[in-house]
Amino acid sequence: MQVTMIAAMDEERALSRGGRVPWDLPADVAMFRGYCEGKALLAGRRTWEQMRGWFRAGQLPLVLTRGSGLEVLGGRVVGTVGEAVREARERGYGELVVIGGGETYGAALGVAGRLILTEVHGRVGGDVFFPALDPCEWEVKDEVHHAADEAHEFAFTIRRFERRVIEPTDDPL
Numbered sequence: 001m002q003v004t005m006i007a008a009m010d011e012e013r014a015l016s017r018g019g020r021v022p023w024d025l026p027a028d029v030a031m032f033r034g035y036c037e038g039k040a041l042l043a044g045r046r047t048w049e050q051m052r053g054w055f056r057a058g059q060l061p062l063v064l065t066r067g068s069g070l071e072v073l074g075g076r077v078v079g080t081v082g083e084a085v086r087e088a089r090e091r092g093y094g095e096l097v098v099i100g101g102g103e104t105y106g107a108a109l110g111v112a113g114r115l116i117l118t119e120v121h122g123r124v125g126g127d128v129f130f131p132a133l134d135p136c137e138w139e140v141k142d143e144v145h146h147a148a149d150e151a152h153e154f155a156f157t158i159r160r161f162e163r164r165v166i167e168p169t170d171d172p173l
């Protein structure tokens with residue numbers, strides 16, 4: 001099962017400020033929507049509450065929570081990332097996409113094999129952050145730059161990272 005995390009953050013890894021994403025980048029949103037089409041999606045309970053009504057047919061919304069009382073249209077709640085992976089697999093999905101927010105990215109980072117990260121070229125003074133990455137663990141495979149223009153207040157760069165495979169060695173040292 002491929003586990004991918006997709007996020008947009010500023011140069012200080014800020015994801016949001018005051019409960020909302022403080023930029024409007026239509027080309028990045030279009031990429032996000034396209035990538036999420038037809039996939040199992042894992043959202044933290046707070047992010048899911050902000051995104052109600054956003055999910056489309058063919059997607060499987062899974063909501064990470066320690067509670068149990070939520071009703072998730074077309075999906076269900078999960079108590080762990082592992083449970084989300086199992087549920088997605090059992091329902092025939094080949095990829096689970098983690099769509100945030102900060103706590104949920106932190107919980108899923110250890111099992112993710114791919115990151116699709118948009119770096120917004122600015123500093124917005126955020127209050128929710130993407131976890132720090134160990135550059136030894138991740139390799140950039142694609143990079144697309146988008147300049148600021150009338151529709152995009154900030155320039156941004158979308159990068160696809162894949163987790164590096166550490167080859168086992170026979171020689172212990």
Ligand SMILES: NC(=O)c1ccc[n+]([C@@H]2O[C@H](COP(=O)([O-])OP(=O)(O)OC[C@H]3O[C@@H](n4cnc5c(N)ncnc54)[C@H](OP(=O)(O)O)[C@@H]3O)[C@@H](O)[C@H]2O)c1
Pocket residue numbers: 006007008009014015016017018019020021043044045046047048050064065066067079080099100101102103104105107128
């Ligand atoms: N820029 C971006 O790409 C992006 C993407 C997504 C979201 N966001 C922003 O991120 C913010 C929300 O992020 P957030 O960190 O506050 O919240 P979040 O990750 O969306 O949701 C947090 C909730 O998820 C549940 N949870 C988290 N870790 C868990 C674990 N290990 N086990 C079980 N349940 C767990 C808990 O739900 P319960 O309290 O129900 O137990 C927790 O309160 C929003 O402002 C949103 O706009 C930005």
